[in-house]
Amino acid sequence: MTDITISHEQIEAAAREAYGYAATIKGGVNAHYIPYLANIDPGLFGLSVMLPDGTAIDFGDTTYRFGIESISKVPTAILAMIQHTPQGVLDKIGADATGLPFNSIFAILLENDHPSTPLVNAGAISACSMIDPKGDSDGKWKAITDNITALCGSAPQLIDELYHSESATNFNNRAITWLLKNYDRIYDDPDMSLDLYTRQCSLGVTSAQLAAMAATIASGGVNPVSGARVFDAAIAPKITTLIATVGFYQHSGDWLYTSGLPAKSGVGGGVLGVLPGVMGVAAFAPPLDEAGNSVKAQAALLKMMEILGLGIMDGRRVTIVK
Ligand code: GLN
Numbered sequence: 001m002t003d004i005t006i007s008h009e010q011i012e013a014a015a016r017e018a019y020g021y022a023a024t025i026k027g028g029v030n031a032h033y034i035p036y037l038a039n040i041d042p043g044l045f046g047l048s049v050m051l052p053d054g055t056a057i058d059f060g061d062t063t064y065r066f067g068i069e070s071i072s073k074v075p076t077a078i079l080a081m082i083q084h085t086p087q088g089v090l091d092k093i094g095a096d097a098t099g100l101p102f103n104s105i106f107a108i109l110l111e112n113d114h115p116s117t118p119l120v121n122a123g124a125i126s127a128c129s130m131i132d133p134k135g136d137s138d139g140k141w142k143a144i145t146d147n148i149t150a151l152c153g154s155a156p157q158l159i160d161e162l163y164h165s166e167s168a169t170n171f172n173n174r175a176i177t178w179l180l181k182n183y184d185r186i187y188d189d190p191d192m193s194l195d196l197y198t199r200q201c202s203l204g205v206t207s208a209q210l211a212a213m214a215a216t217i218a219s220g221g222v223n224p225v226s227g228a229r230v231f232d233a234a235i236a237p238k239i240t241t242l243i244a245t246v247g248f249y250q251h252s253g254d255w256l257y258t259s260g261l262p263a264k265s266g267v268g269g270g271v272l273g274v275l276p277g278v279m280g281v282a283a284f285a286p287p288l289d290e291a292g293n294s295v296k297a298q299a300a301l302l303k304m305m306e307i308l309g310l311g312i313m314d315g316r317r318v319t320i321v322k
Contacts, residue, residue, distance in 0.1 A: 004226060004319040006308060010281065011320070012047060012057050018303035027136040028287030028295035031267040036165035037067060039285070040269070045285040048207040049299050050215035051320060052277070054224040058208055065204035066284055067162050069266030070119070070292075072200040073127070075213065077118035077238050079147040080127045084229050087236040092130060092187065093123045095238075097245040097252060102292060103172050105179060113183035119264065122176050122185075128187045128200070129193035136254070137182045137192050144200055151213040153225045155205045156203040163202035165263075170198055200264075207282040210272045214280025240274050244312065251291045259302045260311020271297035275310060280316045 021136065023045055032036040046062040080089050089095075094114045097109040108114070115123035133139040151157045154294045177194040180186050186193055216223045217239055221231040244262035248255040255263065261281075263273040269286035271294055281304065283297035305311065 003319065004309070005319045005321055007321050008051065008055055011051065011308065012021070014304050014307040015047055015049050015057050015059060018125040018300045020105070021303045022047070022283075022296045022300035023060075025296050028289055030269075030286045031288055031292065034162070034169060034267070036159070036162040036168050037268060040066065041300060042286050042288045044269070045296050046207040047283045048211035050185065050211040050224060051277070052215065052224055052282045053221045056208060056211065061284065062208045063206050064284070065157060065159070065206055066270060067159060067201065067268030068156065068203045068205045068210075068270060069201045069268040070124070070267040071210060071264050071270050071272050072203060073119045074239065074243065074272065075148045075151050076124065076127050076131065076144055076200060077114040077230055077242060078151070078235060079143060080130045080240060081235045082235065083132050084130060084149070086235060088119060089127070089130075092185070092218065093118050093126050095242060095245070099250055102249050105172070105176060108176065108183075110178055113185065115180060115185050117242055117246050119242050120249070121173055122180055125173065125197045126180055126185050126187070126199055127190040128188070128196040131196070134188050137196065140192075140196055141186065141199065145203070147230070148203065148213070150223065150226075150228060150230045151216050152209040153212050153223050154209055156205045156209065158199065159202050160203040162204075163199055166198050166202055167195070172308055173197070205270070207270065207284040210270055210282035211280050214272045214274045214282055215298075216280070217274045218276050218278060218280045236276065240276055243274060248293050249291050250313050251289075251293060251309070255298070259305050261301055261305050262311055262312055263301060265293040265297070267292045269294045269297065271301060273301050274316050275312060278310065278320065
């Protein structure tokens with residue numbers, strides 16, 4: 001097995017080709033169970049890459065703010081680990097892939113009353129309940145959004161219309177919250193915890209911001225643009241493990257097997273991918289497959305990995321040169 005050297009130019013060329021290829025891919029439909037998302041232009045498409053030295057590579061609609069949705073589970077899991085250690089998150093929530101849809105109630109029952117992982121709805125609502133300062137909705141919201149700002153190097157913006165749209169239709173998540181409360185897996189006020197989860201899903205971000213968040217994880221917790229250490233290096237492999245094992249829900253195994261890229265999706269159409277030590281990537285296009293993962297974003301990231309010949313499991317050391 002040989003080590004590999006890749007230039008910025010090669011990565012940019014791979015991203016350009018992957019973008020051009022994925023732009024031709026049809027199929028999928030916008031998330032329809034959240035009214036705001038159903039009405040987003042399905043033709044939007046962006047691909048962003050950030051390298052560990054802060055170099056940004058962007059193609060398409062990379063400044064359009066879309067709903068972060070389930071990708072918000074990643075920064076809040078990181079925050080729960082910052083505040084309560086990775087072991088604390090394992091004890092209180094767990095780290096098991098469910099192999100089931102993101103909003104599964106069955107998964108909670110199967111796991112014997114455990115939320116499973118902070119990257120499905122149940123575990124994410126539980127993670128919101130873990131965030132300090134306890135009992136203080138404004139303080140918790142500030143902690144959640146400050147953390148996202150530090151990870152991205154710029155602030156997300158709440159999409160009010162999306163927040164109202166989701167709050168008015170989140171009946172399944174209300175059921176999850178109260179079932180978890182029944183099992184003592186909600187560590188603060190249940191309604192407040194659900195509201196924080198719903199609000200964080202309604203934050204607007206760009207693919208360029210998500211690529212910076214991914215690059216911060218890929219760089220062991222240091223934001224490549226600001227140079228700030230956002231989280232302890234020991235948290236990086238933990239969050240990347242969660243992303244790899246459950247980031248695409250019931251398709252996580254197929255996706256990792258095919259692409260070699262740990263990635264997390266959101267029903268807003270975003271996908272964030274982390275290749276440790278190499279790059280952070282993010283793509284955005286609203287139409288989704290039946291598991292809630294963006295069709296074009298998957299095509300773009302898969303193509304990029306194929307062109308570069310990279311994969312998290314291949315055991316090669318990758319050196320990036322200018
Ligand atoms: N807010 C959405 C929900 O709770 C997020 C789901 C997702 O992006 N997979 O259903």
